Amino acid sequence: MADLRARQVTTRDFADFDYILGMDNSNLANLHRLRPESHAGHVSLMLDFSDAADGEIPDPYYGDLSDYEAVFELLLPAARGLLDHIRSTHNL
Numbered sequence: 001m002a003d004l005r006a007r008q009v010t011t012r013d014f015a016d017f018d019y020i021l022g023m024d025n026s027n028l029a030n031l032h033r034l035r036p037e038s039h040a041g042h043v044s045l046m047l048d049f050s051d052a053a054d055g056e057i058p059d060p061y062y063g064d065l066s067d068y069e070a071v072f073e074l075l076l077p078a079a080r081g082l083l084d085h086i087r088s089t090h091n092l
Contacts, residue, residue: 009030009031009034010034011034011036014034014035014036014039014041015036015039017041018041018042019041019042019082019086020035020041020042020043021043021044021045021046021082022043022044022045022046023045023046023056023057023059024045024056024057024058024059025045025056027045028043028044028045031043046075046078046082047074047078048078049078049079049081049082049084049085050074050077050078050081051077051081052074052077052078053074053077053078057071057074057075058070058071
């Protein structure tokens with residue numbers, strides 16, 4: 001994973017990925033603007049997969065370590081929920 005880098009979502013991503021997730025409502029609105037009509041995949045907020053939280057993941061970039069820890073605590077149940085959703089939806 002060392003060679004992975006953050007980048008902007010492109011329209012090509014909608015052809016390559018079944019799930020495209022935003023962290024906040026601004027991200028989600030941008031994703032919907034980019035989304036081709038032909039995309040049959042899933043576009044939503046990450047926290048849509050979590051019973052533990054509703055809403056948006058705050059950007060911890062300008063915060064301190066505690067802000068990153070808080071984001072991690074929001075993302076962990078959402079990631080588990082996403083995995084459960086994929087397993088049940090795709091019979092895995």
